Amino acid sequence: MNNENLRNACADASEAMAKLNLDDHAELRSKLDYCIGSYDFDKNPEGLYQYGKTTLEALKKFKAKNPRKVNKKTIDNLELALKG
Numbered sequence: 231m232n233n234e235n236l237r238n239a240c241a242d243a244s245e246a247m248a249k250l251n252l253d254d255h256a257e258l259r260s261k262l263d264y265c266i267g268s269y270d271f272d273k274n275p276e277g278l279y280q281y282g283k284t285t286l287e288a289l290k291k292f293k294a295k296n297p298r299k300v301n302k303k304t305i306d307n308l309e310l311a312l313k314g
Contacts, residue, residue, distance in 0.1 A: 283312060
């Protein structure tokens with residue numbers, strides 16, 4: 231996996247959080263979106279890894295309580311991209 235895959239997986243996760251209206255994760259989503267934009271500018275994936283991991287944990291917790299609301303593929307893609 232390369233950094234572009236991580237960037238795209240993070241973008242998908244951000245979209246998933248937006249669709250779910252996870253207000254308690256609005257700050258996390260904002261930081262993730264910032265890191266995606268930053269990566270697009272300088273190609274440094276450090277923030278994507280940091281906030282990608284936090285986002286993955288948040289989505290997994292939400293899915294545990296709401297199994298049908300989070301697409302498993304979104305979580306799997308993010309998890310795979312983070313393993314790099």
